[in-house]
Amino acid sequence: MKKVLTIAGSDSTGGAGLQADLKTFEEYGVFGFSSITSIVTMDPTQGWSHEVTELPADLLEKQLVSVFTGEALAGLKTGMMGNEQNIQVASHFIEKYQVENVVVDPVIACKGTAQILQPKSVSGLQEYLLPQAWVATPNLVEAGILSGLGDLNSLADMKEAARQIHKLGARNVVVKGGQRLVGDFAIDVLYDGHTFHVLETKMVQTANNHGAGCTFAAAITAGLAKGYATIKAVELAKAFVLKAIEQGVRINPYVGHVWHGAYNQAQNRMEEQ
Numbered sequence: 019m020k021k022v023l024t025i026a027g028s029d030s031t032g033g034a035g036l037q038a039d040l041k042t043f044e045e046y047g048v049f050g051f052s053s054i055t056s057i058v059t060m061d062p063t064q065g066w067s068h069e070v071t072e073l074p075a076d077l078l079e080k081q082l083v084s085v086f087t088g089e090a091l092a093g094l095k096t097g098m099m100g101n102e103q104n105i106q107v108a109s110h111f112i113e114k115y116q117v118e119n120v121v122v123d124p125v126i127a128c129k130g131t132a133q134i135l136q137p138k139s140v141s142g143l144q145e146y147l148l149p150q151a152w153v154a155t156p157n158l159v160e161a162g163i164l165s166g167l168g169d170l171n172s173l174a175d176m177k178e179a180a181r182q183i184h185k186l187g188a189r190n191v192v193v194k195g196g197q198r199l200v201g202d203f204a205i206d207v208l209y210d211g212h213t214f215h216v217l218e219t220k221m222v223q224t225a226n227n228h229g230a231g232c233t234f235a236a237a238i239t240a241g242l243a244k245g246y247a248t249i250k251a252v253e254l255a256k257a258f259v260l261k262a263i264e265q266g267v268r269i270n271p272y273v274g275h276v277w278h279g280a281y282n283q284a285q286n287r288m289e290e291q
């Protein structure tokens with residue numbers, strides 16, 4: 019059994035964060051561990067604003083000690099880190115245990131909300147986690163910030179950002195165009211330091227896509243852990259997320275989530291015979 023870890027924030031509504039990661043790991047048939055860095059809550063009395071409560075780094079460290087007591091992990095994903103101390107702790111464990119298949123989802127900006135910006139994470143990501151990443155998966159806004167290029171508006175901009183983030187040490191960079199890039203297709207660019215692969219899927223017009231980014235990175239992690247080549251792991255993750263978006267679920271008046279089980283039709287499991 020392949021074992022994989024997510025170091026991420028908690029989204030109690032179950033769409034993004036470590037909840038998305040664990041659900042995705044299960045769909046891929048790998049055993050999921052999780053260590054919590056922060057807790058995201060949403061307050062409907064404030065127009066459904068997000069609040070991030072950071073957890074202290076010593077608590078993250080205790081969780082990681084628990085996780086790393088067992089045999090080697092086959093993959094590791096980082097998501098929302100909360101603060102720079104948590105980034106340093108995570109980075110330390112990755113180095114100490116020489117973890118392979120590290121996927122860094124550099125969560126700085128969540129889709130559709132400026133409230134969840136994590137400015138404190140930017141330099142830590144650049145200095146510690148991106149150099150350890152086998153794959154980094156910034157969205158358009160994050161890629162603009164991490165590369166220092168600012169607003170990205172075209173495929174050419176995405177390629178240049180990928181090139182800059184590769185220079186920071188990430189071995190493979192997927193810049194996710196998603197809904198932010200104008201056009202009929204969801205375009206991602208994968209750069210491995212030599213070649214740009216432009217990955218296109220149809221754009222699904224839906225509001226029920228909360229959690230898509232986390233799910234994508236978790237799917238890549240699980241695919242790599244299972245031994246898929248990087249390009250194959252990224253392509254499969256894209257197909258997995260497309261299905262999850264197409265079958266998104268309305269959660270409340272404010273938000274709808276991707277359905278992590280869509281690719282395998284998990285809703286049909288365990289039916290009474």
Ligand code: PXL
Pocket residue numbers: 026027028029034035036058097098125127128129134229231232
């Ligand atoms: O999608 C970014 C993200 C990551 N992690 C957690 C989140 C969110 C967005 O809401 O809640 C825990």
